[in-house]
Amino acid sequence: MHPDISSLVDTRNGTLDPRIFVDEEIYKLELKNVFARSWLFLAHDSQLAKPGEYITTFMGEDPVIVARQKDGSVAAFMNQCRHRGMRLCRADLGKTKNFSCTYHGWTYDLGGRLVNVPSEDDAYRNGIDKAEWGAIKVTQLATYKGFIFGNWDPTAPPLTEYLGDFTWYFDAFVDRCEGGLEVIGGSHKWVFPANWKFAAEQFCSDMYHVPISHASAALALAPDDMEADAEIFPLDGTLGRQFTSPWGHGTGFFTESGDVLGLIVGREPGEWFQGGNPEVVDRLGTHRALNMRGMHATIFPNFSFLPGINTMRVWHPKGPNEMEVWAWTVVDSSAPPEVRERLRIGNLRTFSAGGMLEQDDGENWSEIQQVLRGHVARQTPLNAQMGLGLDWDDDPNFPGRVNRVYCETAARGFYGRWAQMLSGASWDELAVTPPLESVRQS
Ligand code: FES
Ligand SMILES: [Fe+2]
Incomplete structure (x- = not known):
């Protein structure tokens, strides 16, 4: 206790x-009640200026990927494959078209959507609904003057209110x-x-x-x-x-x-x-x-x-x-x-x-x-x-x-x-x- x-x-x-x-118990509670509910700094715009550029970081101890989309917007999602939970991307930063898991090859696009499963027809004979198995998105994402923040809590107030x-x-x-x-x-x-x-x-x-x-x-x-x-x-x-x-x-x-x-x-x-x-x-x-x-x-x-x-x-x-x-x-x-x-x-x-x-x-x-x-x-x-x-x-x-x-x-x-x-x-x-x-x- x-x-x-x-x-x-x-x-x-x-x-x-x-x-x-x-x-240790306080620390676990801290990850849950502080880090999973606060607005956390993820990246600065200048670190992912071009489409396809990304960085990997953490929110508390949860690994996340922050990536610049083709339309210039930013997406952030768990750096965790939905198959067995492998870390999707082990680089600190880079430029890519997609993120391919090195364990069995499930592949996600820049927005974290699952777009390819190796041997899909042969191995998943009953089919797999790829739309359901995308990487978990960071719940709230906002940018203030180039600073990108994320928050897991859907009830948290907007970033501008939080900066107050x-x-x-x-x-x-x-x-x-x-x-x-x-x-x-x-x-x-x-x-x-x-x-x-x-x-x-x-x-x-x-x-x-x-x-x-x-x-x-x-x-x-x-x-x-x-x-x-x-x-x-x-x-x-x-x-x-x-x-x-x-x-x-x-x-x-x-x-x-x-x-x-x-x-x-x-x-x-x-x-x-x-x-x-x-x-x-x-x-x-x-x-x-x-x-x-x-x-x-x-x-x-x-x-x-x-x-x-x-x-x-x-x-x-x-x-x-x-x-x-x-x-x-x-x-x-x-x-x-x-x-x-x-x-x-x-x-x-x-x-x-x-x-x-x-x-x-x-x-x-x-x-x-x-x-x-x-x-x-x-x-x-x-x-x-x-x-x-x-x-x-x-x-x-x-x-x-x-x-x-x-x-x-x-x-x-x-x-x-x-x-x-x-x-x-x-x-x-x-x-x-x-x-x-x-x-x-x-
Ligand atoms: S853990 Fe990622 S494809 Fe199996
Ligand atoms: Fe000091």
Whole structure:
């Protein structure tokens, strides 16, 4: 039996039960009630630009194929043959006319329809109704500004409603120029021995670790003429904001800072992001164009990004004790070649499997997972109280519920939403019950 769900996350007091990171029963429930009901990022349009191009990915632990159709639309379906359940496609990506199962040869078209069964007349003498045995389609599919999301739950609200009040912040990343973002290069994938929520929560809510965990990387990365000091990572939490959405999404950023992007990914991409792209102020206004620096963000549950550094990743769950990280570098489609190249190299150096800052983060997550092997450690509540009860909703520059940048408002929002979904609450109940409602103090 899993522990009482209602006691796992206490947003009123800001505490977390560590079993949410290690318990097998909770993990199974998480796949069912969180991953099979949430809008999950599948692919970016630029990854399957032409008809026949496809990628394979996961929704929770369910493998799916996302393919560009002949008419330009996108289809997504289970990467599972209906005969004996073999993985239909074992490539990461490619271009094809159809998907042929390597076990007995059942063949599906780009939309997942079963179109050929070997020896159909001879072997299936009574006939087989191929129309009934197509691959299982992802129930809901939607695209927002080039980002393709899927959802297994027919009762889930539309994607635009799910993105909700986070949309204004998401646009600061994805709508900076005509044509939006595009993915450059391939993907980086690595398996990591920690629960996926440590990573998703950190990108949602944790600027607090940056000056400490990344101090040595910052010193090593700083160009000779730049001092990696408190001006770059301000220690004054009033010089930034953290935002939480009732849908579980969150972000944080400095409003004033030194050249934090220049330090991490290099001066050219840093300057391009903060004022160098002439369209941005017109499209987004001053605050979003210039005063959201060193931003981190997570779209609930497991899609995260760092605007400016321009890494984007999905934390695929692989059991309670393991995740598989899939990371991409994205860039404004109007960015010049030197900015693209500097971003590509900057991300390799900082946020990739061998990246300096990635390793700082990963060490923390995997060490926690090791500590939680202990019987007593698993029963010791964790503290998520930073800024508790001190949020505000009327910031003149930043909409929605916000707090100072060093805060755990978005972590409480993330885990509060996770616990609500885990409990199996219907979408009707979820839509009207923001997870932080009981925490708000005026
Ligand atoms: S499992 Fe795919 S054809 Fe048999
Ligand atoms: Fe970090």
